[in-house]
Amino acid sequence: MSSSNHIVPLNIYIKVLSALLVLTVLTVAVAQMDFGVFNVLIAMGIATVKATLVLLFFMHLKYDNKLFLVIFLTGVFFLIVLFLFCEFDIITRIPENSVL
Amino acid sequence: MTTVEAKTHKVAHHFDSADQEKAASKLGIWLFLCTEILMFGGLFVGYALYKRMYPDIFLQGSTFLDWKLGALNTVVLLVSSLTMALSIYYAQKGKNSKSTTCLWITLLCGFIFMGVKYIEYSHKLHLGLAPGDFFSYTETTTLKGLPLYFSFYYCMTGLHGSHVLAGMVLIFWLIIRSHKKHFGPSYYTPLECVGLFWHLVDLIWIYLFPLLYLVE
Amino acid sequence: MSVNYLNEKKGLASWLFTLDHKRIGILYMITVFTFFLLGGVFALLMRLELFSSGENLVAAAVYNQFMTFHGAIMVFMVIIPGIPAFMGNFFLPLQIGAKDVAFPRINLLSWYCLIVGAMVALCSLFFNGVDTGWTFYTPYSIRTDNGTIWVVLGAFIMGFSSILTGLNFIVTVHKLRAKGMGFFQMPLFVWALYSTAIIQVLATPVLAITLLLLSAERIMGIGIFDPKLGGDPVLFQHFFWFYSHPAVYIMILPAMGVISELITTFSRKTIFGYKAIAFSSVGIAAVSFFVWGHHMFVSGQSEWVGILFSFITMLVGVPTAIKVFNWVATMYKGSIKFDTPMLYANGFLFLFVIGGVTGIMLATLAFDVHVHDTYFVVAHFHYVMVGGTLMAIAGGLFYWFPKMFGKMYSEFWARISFVLVFVGFNVTFFPQFILGFMGMPRRYHDYAPAYEPLNQLSTVGSWMIGLGFVVVFFVVIQALLKGEKAPANPWGAVTLEWQTDSPPPHENFHETPVVTKGPYDYS
Numbered sequence: 028m029s030s031s032n033h034i035v036p037l038n039i040y041i042k043v044l045s046a047l048l049v050l051t052v053l054t055v056a057v058a059q060m061d062f063g064v065f066n067v068l069i070a071m072g073i074a075t076v077k078a079t080l081v082l083l084f085f086m087h088l089k090y091d092n093k094l095f096l097v098i099f100l101t102g103v104f105f106l107i108v109l110f111l112f113c114e115f116d117i118i119t120r121i122p123e124n125s126v127l
Numbered sequence: 128m129t130t131v132e133a134k135t136h137k138v139a140h141h142f143d144s145a146d147q148e149k150a151a152s153k154l155g156i157w158l159f160l161c162t163e164i165l166m167f168g169g170l171f172v173g174y175a176l177y178k179r180m181y182p183d184i185f186l187q188g189s190t191f192l193d194w195k196l197g198a199l200n201t202v203v204l205l206v207s208s209l210t211m212a213l214s215i216y217y218a219q220k221g222k223n224s225k226s227t228t229c230l231w232i233t234l235l236c237g238f239i240f241m242g243v244k245y246i247e248y249s250h251k252l253h254l255g256l257a258p259g260d261f262f263s264y265t266e267t268t269t270l271k272g273l274p275l276y277f278s279f280y281y282c283m284t285g286l287h288g289s290h291v292l293a294g295m296v297l298i299f300w301l302i303i304r305s306h307k308k309h310f311g312p313s314y315y316t317p318l319e320c321v322g323l324f325w326h327l328v329d330l331i332w333i334y335l336f337p338l339l340y341l342v343e
Numbered sequence: 344m345s346v347n348y349l350n351e352k353k354g355l356a357s358w359l360f361t362l363d364h365k366r367i368g369i370l371y372m373i374t375v376f377t378f379f380l381l382g383g384v385f386a387l388l389m390r391l392e393l394f395s396s397g398e399n400l401v402a403a404a405v406y407n408q409f410m411t412f413h414g415a416i417m418v419f420m421v422i423i424p425g426i427p428a429f430m431g432n433f434f435l436p437l438q439i440g441a442k443d444v445a446f447p448r449i450n451l452l453s454w455y456c457l458i459v460g461a462m463v464a465l466c467s468l469f470f471n472g473v474d475t476g477w478t479f480y481t482p483y484s485i486r487t488d489n490g491t492i493w494v495v496l497g498a499f500i501m502g503f504s505s506i507l508t509g510l511n512f513i514v515t516v517h518k519l520r521a522k523g524m525g526f527f528q529m530p531l532f533v534w535a536l537y538s539t540a541i542i543q544v545l546a547t548p549v550l551a552i553t554l555l556l557l558s559a560e561r562i563m564g565i566g567i568f569d570p571k572l573g574g575d576p577v578l579f580q581h582f583f584w585f586y587s588h589p590a591v592y593i594m595i596l597p598a599m600g601v602i603s604e605l606i607t608t609f610s611r612k613t614i615f616g617y618k619a620i621a622f623s624s625v626g627i628a629a630v631s632f633f634v635w636g637h638h639m640f641v642s643g644q645s646e647w648v649g650i651l652f653s654f655i656t657m658l659v660g661v662p663t664a665i666k667v668f669n670w671v672a673t674m675y676k677g678s679i680k681f682d683t684p685m686l687y688a689n690g691f692l693f694l695f696v697i698g699g700v701t702g703i704m705l706a707t708l709a710f711d712v713h714v715h716d717t718y719f720v721v722a723h724f725h726y727v728m729v730g731g732t733l734m735a736i737a738g739g740l741f742y743w744f745p746k747m748f749g750k751m752y753s754e755f756w757a758r759i760s761f762v763l764v765f766v767g768f769n770v771t772f773f774p775q776f777i778l779g780f781m782g783m784p785r786r787y788h789d790y791a792p793a794y795e796p797l798n799q800l801s802t803v804g805s806w807m808i809g810l811g812f813v814v815v816f817f818v819v820i821q822a823l824l825k826g827e828k829a830p831a832n833p834w835g836a837v838t839l840e841w842q843t844d845s846p847p848p849h850e851n852f853h854e855t856p857v858v859t860k861g862p863y864d865y866s
Contacts (some may be wrong), residue, residue, distance in 0.1 A: 034219045035212075044209045051201050051336075055194065058341035070337040077333045085212045086326045092150070094517075095157040102161035105545050105632055106168035112636065112648065113176055113581045119645035140850070141442035141519070151445045151518040158510045162548040169552035169582055173567060176578065259563035272573045278565035282556065 033090040043084045050077050136314035149316050156320040160327050167331055170283050174338060177279070181272055188276025189342035191256055193247070197340035200243050201332060207236030208329045211322045218315040227305040230298055233325070237295040244288055283335055290328045297321045347749070347846040362447035363849060368433030370454050375425050378461065382416035383809065385409045390805040396792045406788030407474035414477030415494055419501050420461050422732050423590065426597035428508050430739050431536045433747060435512060437840035437847065438530045440521025440856040445514040449507050456504035464497025476786060481568040481579040485560050492561050499554040502547045509543025512536055521839070523858035530838045530862045531620050535600025538624040542589045542631060550586035553579065577643050584635035592631045594728060596624055598735030599666055602688050605738050606670050608836040609685035610677025613863045616669040623662035630658050640711045649708055656706035663699055667692065682834070683757040687738030690765045694730025698723060701776070719779025722772045730768060737764065737815060745833050749846040750826030752818050760814035767807025774801045838862055
C-alpha cells in the first residue's frame with residue numbers, strides 16, 4: 028500500500044485538534060442542560076464524532092488501507108453484540124429483589 | 128533546519144521488502160487495537176447495564192468527581208495526540224529534532240495526565256471512597272450501592288491509566304531511538320505503531336470522560 | 344544428514360531463544376504433550392474414583408480439585424494451543440511458502456506467556472487447590488479457597504499467548520503468502536487457522552477483562568459479579584461464555600483443517616467443495632459469537648433469551664454439516680489408502696458426527712433443561728473435544744511426523760494405537776450418554792448404586808485410552824531414536840510443505856516457491 032506513506036498537511040492536524048477542543052467544551056456545556064432521555068444519546072453522539080475525527084485523521088484511517096477500518100469496526104460490532112444480548116436478557120428477566 | 132536521513136533500517140530476513148514489513152506491522156498493531164477495544168468493551172458493557180439498573184447510584188457517584196479535572200485531562204490527552212501525530216509528520220519530512228521535540232511534549236502530557244489522576248485518586252481515597260472492601264465513606268445521605276459506582280470508576284480509570292503508563296514507557300523508548308536518529312522519511316514504523324496505540328488510549332478517554340464525570 | 348532446522352544450531356539456549364517458527368512449534372509440542380499427560384492422569388484418577396459407588400479413592404473435596412485441574416489443564420493448556428500453536432506454527436508458514444511467521448519475536452513471547460501462565464495456574468496446587476471447575480462461576484468462585492486466583496491469573500496470562508498467536512497468524516496469512524497464492528489457493532488447514540485466529544483475536548480479550556474483574560472481586564470485593572453487593576452473577580456467565588463458546592471453535596476449527604488435509608491426501612483426489620469448506624470455516628467462526636447463551640439455559644437468564652439462543656445455535660449445524668458432507672464426497676471414488684493418519688481422520692468423522700448431532704439435541708431448549716449438567720453433556724463435549732480435536736491431533740501428528748523429524752514411524756504400532764484409542768474412547772463415553780439419560784449428574788464424586796455397571800464400563804474404557812496414548816508415545820520415541828529416514832514426500836501429498844526437505848531447512852525452502860495451481864491438484 029503506497030498510500031500508507033501519505034503525508035497529512037499540517038493545517039489539517041491543527042483544524043482537527045481545534046474541532047476536538049470545541050467539541051469537548053460542547054460536551055461539558057450540554058451536560059449542564061437537561062434533555063431527558065436524550066442526555067446519554069447526545070453525550071455519546073458527541074463522543075463518537077470526536078472518536079471519528081481521531082480515527083480518520085490522527086490515526087490516518089481516511090488515507091490508509093481500508094482493511095484497518097474493517098478490523099476496527101469488527102471489534103466494535105462484536106462489542107455491540109455482547110451488549111445487546113446481555114441487555115435483552117436483563118430487561119426480559121423476571122424481576123427479582125435486588126439487595127440494593 | 129537540515130534534513131537528516133535515517134540510519135538505514137535492515138528489513139527482517141523473512142520479508143521481501145520494507146513495504147511488506149511495514150504493512151505487516153501496521154496490520155498487526157490494528158489487530159492489537161481491536162483486542163484492546165474488546166477488552167475495555169467488557170467494562171463499558173458492564174457500565175451500561177448497571178447504569179440502567181441503578182441510575183441513582185451512578186448519579187450520586189458522579190457528584191464526587193470534579194468535571195474540571197476530567198476536562199483538563201481530556202484537553203491534555205487531545206493535545207498529546209496532536210503532538211504524537213506531528214512527530215510522525217516531522218519524521219516523514221525528515222526533520223528529526225522537531226519530531227523528537229514533539230515526542231517529549233507527548234511524554235510530558237502523559238505525566239500531566241497521571242499527575243491529575245494522582246490528585247483525583249488521593250482526594251477520593253482520603254474521603255474513604257476506596258474500591259470495594261476498603262470503602263469507608265459514611266454520610267447519612269449516601270446510597271447503599273455507592274461502592275458499585277466506584278468499582279466501575281476505579282476499574283475503568285485504572286485500566287485506562289495503566290495503558291497511559293504503558294504508552295509513556297513506549298514513547299520514552301521512541302525518544303531514545305529518535306535521539307539516535309533511527310527514524311526518517313524511509314523508516315518510521317515504530318512511531319506509527321506506538322502512535323496508533325496512544326491515539327486509542329485517547330479515544331477511550333473521550334468516552335470515559337462523559338460517562339464517569341458528566342452523568343445526568 | 345544435510346543441514347536443517349533441527350541440527351543447524353545446538354544447545355538448550357538455541358532452543359529457548361529461537362525465533363524459528365518450526366522450533367517454536369516443537370517447543371509447543373513438548374509443552375502440550377506434557378500437560379496432556381498431566382491432565383490425562385487427573386482424568387484417569389477421576390474415572391478410578393467413579394469405578395464404584397461410594398467414596399473409594401479420594402474425598403469429595405479432592406475429587407472436585409481433580410475435576411477442576413483436568414478441565415482447566417485440558418482446555419487452556421492442551422486443546423486451545425494444541426493444534427493452532429503447535430501444528431499451526433510449524434506448518435502455516437510452510438503451507439503458504441513463507442520463510443517464517445510475520446512476527447517471530449512475538450511468536451516466541453506467546454510461548455513464554457503459555458509457560459508462565461501455566462506455572463502461575465499450577466501454583467494453586469500449593470494453596471488449597473481449586474474446586475470451581477474450569478468455568479469459575481460466580482459467586483462460588485468469589486467465596487471458595489484462595490487457590491482460585493492463581494488459576495484465574497494463569498488463564499489470563501495464557502489468554503495473551505492465544506491472542507498473540509492469532510494476531511501473528513492473521514498477519515502472516517495476509518502478508519506473507521508465496522507469489523501466485525491468492526486466498527483461494529491456500530490449503531484448507533490455513534483457512535481453518537485463519538478463522539481460528541479471528542476468534543482468538545476477537546473473543547479472548549473479553550475473557551481477559553472478565554478474569555481481571557473476577558480477580559479484583561476476590562482481592563477487593565468490588566461487587567460487579569457479587570449479588571451480595573448488587574452485582575449480577577449471571578453477567579459473569581455471559582462474559583465468560585462470550586469467550587468460551589467461541590473458544591470451543593478455537594479447539595475444533597483447526598482440527599477440521601487437519602482433517603481436510605488428511606482426507607484429500609489419502610484419497611488422492613482433489614477436495615470436494617473447496618470453497619464451501621473454506622467459507623464454512625469462516626461461517627462457523629462468525630456464528631460462534633451469537634450462540635453463547637445455550638450454556639446458560641438453566642442459569643437464571645431470561646427465557647426469551649434462551650429461546651433466541653436456542654434457535655441461533657441450530658445454525659452452527661449448517662456449516663459443520665457442509666464440511667462433513669464435503670469430506671465424505673471427497674472420499675467417494677477416491678483411491679483411499681488407510682494409513683494411520685487416514686484411520687484417525689475416519690475416526691474423527693465417526694465420533695465428531697455423534698458429538699455434533701448430540702450438540703444439536705442439546706441446543707433444543709426443552710431437551711437441554713432435561714439433561715443439563717448430567718453425563719449426557721459430558722459425553723457430548725468429549726465426543727467433540729476428544730473424538731474430534733484429539734483424533735485430529737493424533738492424525739496430524741502421524742501425518743506430519745516424517746516432515747517434522749525426517750523419520751518414519753512404525754506403521755503397525757501406530758495402527759494399534761488407533762484401535763486402542765478409538766475403541767477405548769467409545770467404551771468410555773458412550774455409556775455416559777445413557778448415564779445422562781438415566782439422570783446421573785456431572786461433577787460428583789459419588790453416585791447411586793444403579794449407575795454402577797455403566798460407570799465400571801466407562802472406567803475400563805479410560806484405561807484403554809490411556810494405553811492407546813502410551814502406545815502413541817512409544818511409537819514417537821521409537822521413531823525418533825531408530826526410525827528410518829523419511830523421504831521428502833512419503834504420502835504423495837501436493838501442498839507446499841511436502842515440496843521441501845524432511846526436515847525442512849532453516850528458511851523452509853531452498854528456493855522461494857511460486858504457486859501456479861490450486862492446493863489439491865493431483866493431476
